[in-house]
Amino acid sequence: MGTVTVWDELIGQHKAVEVLQRATSGGRHAMTHAWLFVGPPGSGRSNAAKAFAAALQCERGGCGECNDCRTSLSGAHPDVTLLRTEQLSIGVEEVRQLVGRANVSPVNRRWQVVIVEDADRVTERGADALLKAIEEPAPRTVWLLCAPSADDVIVTIRSRCRKLQLVTPGIDAVADLLVTRDGISPALAAHCARAAQGHVGRARMLARSDSARIRRNEILTLPGRLRCLTDCLTAAENLVAASADEAAQATADVDAKELAELQAAMGMGGRGAKPRSAQAAVRELEDQQKMRAKRMQRDALDNVLTELTGFYRDVLALQTAPGVELINADLTDQISPIARRSTGEQTIHALDAILEARTALETNVAPQLAMEALMVSLAEAGRTTV
Numbered sequence: 001m002g003t004v005t006v007w008d009e010l011i012g013q014h015k016a017v018e019v020l021q022r023a024t025s026g027g028r029h030a031m032t033h034a035w036l037f038v039g040p041p042g043s044g045r046s047n048a049a050k051a052f053a054a055a056l057q058c059e060r061g062g063c064g065e066c067n068d069c070r071t072s073l074s075g076a077h078p079d080v081t082l083l084r085t086e087q088l089s090i091g092v093e094e095v096r097q098l099v100g101r102a103n104v105s106p107v108n109r110r111w112q113v114v115i116v117e118d119a120d121r122v123t124e125r126g127a128d129a130l131l132k133a134i135e136e137p138a139p140r141t142v143w144l145l146c147a148p149s150a151d152d153v154i155v156t157i158r159s160r161c162r163k164l165q166l167v168t169p170g171i172d173a174v175a176d177l178l179v180t181r182d183g184i185s186p187a188l189a190a191h192c193a194r195a196a197q198g199h200v201g202r203a204r205m206l207a208r209s210d211s212a213r214i215r216r217n218e219i220l221t222l223p224g225r226l227r228c229l230t231d232c233l234t235a236a237e238n239l240v241a242a243s244a245d246e247a248a249q250a251t252a253d254v255d256a257k258e259l260a261e262l263q264a265a266m267g268m269g270g271r272g273a274k275p276r277s278a279q280a281a282v283r284e285l286e287d288q289q290k291m292r293a294k295r296m297q298r299d300a301l302d303n304v305l306t307e308l309t310g311f312y313r314d315v316l317a318l319q320t321a322p323g324v325e326l327i328n329a330d331l332t333d334q335i336s337p338i339a340r341r342s343t344g345e346q347t348i349h350a351l352d353a354i355l356e357a358r359t360a361l362e363t364n365v366a367p368q369l370a371m372e373a374l375m376v377s378l379a380e381a382g383r384t385t386v
Contacts, residue, residue, distance in 0.1 A: 012169030039166030042199025
């Protein structure tokens with residue numbers, strides 16, 4: 001086995017890695033103070049940014065073994081700051097804290113690196129504060145912003161960053177990573193890589209969790225079970241309830257820890273506590289936690305929409321291009337009947353309905369209404385009388 005470097009897990013990103021390595025090595029005009037990492041979900045935007053941060057701190061350009069590499073990747077390096085939000089937006093106060101951090105000279109005299117995941121969620125006021133920091137950067141400071149696409153970032157910010165485009169990794173490359181990194185059997189790795197359509201994180205989750213694979217199978221068998229209006233409403237209710245439960249389970253421990261830390265900081269239950277101030281702080285925390293849970297529920301429903309998109313892609317493939325390899329080949333007995341009893345036009349309408357549901361969720365339409373409308377549309381696309 002060869003030497004492990006910080007670039008090894010950026011599978012399928014050869015061009016991007018070459019650009020970053022040139023910048024790390026100090027090539028002429030290769031380095032800049034602000035970068036924008038863009039790419040589809042699963043392409044590894046934040047992983048690429050963290051790898052670049054580690055390489056900038058490493059005397060060997062990202063060896064993956066030294067203390068600078070390990071601490072940069074783990075989030076413990078004193079000169080690498082990572083902003084990862086679980087809220088719906090990144091506000092001006094958070095950005096100002098980052099700017100303050102960016103203006104500090106690096107402890108190790110190399111680079112002060114600031115990584116902003118989900119830079120597309122920076123508010124307009126936050127963008128104003130960020131813009132000034134990027135326009136007038138402190139010496140030895142590098143900003144690494146991550147977003148799905150450049151268009152998702154406020155124009156004044158993206159115009160001052162060097163864009164680095166990442167791509168969806170190949171299925172074979174994802175499968176190989178699951179085998180070598182996670183010890184997954186080749187057959188299961190291949191299945192999960194194809195099911196995840198090149199999304200490394202989702203492939204790993206499917207490979208390591210029986211419950212995740214069961215949940216996915218339940219979602220993909222939904223279209224064949226939508227025979228009447230009651231089926232549609234029940235399916236929508238179950239999907240929304242499951243996504244809410246998933247969000248609650250994911251946030252329960254963090255919520256409890258945050259509340260305990262706040263209560264301790266405010267001296268609640270002890271002498272000198274200020275009940276009104278404490279209650280206001282608790283309410284503000286609860287509001288933030290509700291927003292986080294809302295985002296996580298929306299993300300869970302977005303995963304449902306992604307799976308359904310793959311399903312109807314397979315339906316359309318059977319209708320228009322027989323012989324094309326299916327994403328969900330193990331569910332051919334579920335896909336074929338829908339492909340036979342509907343037309344390609346109906347399947348396209350189903351895909352359009354999934355896109356409309358995603359847009360509705362992004363614009364804060366009630367999840368129940370968005371999913372009910374989708375289930376009815378899918379039932380109609382399968383020629384089911386509603």
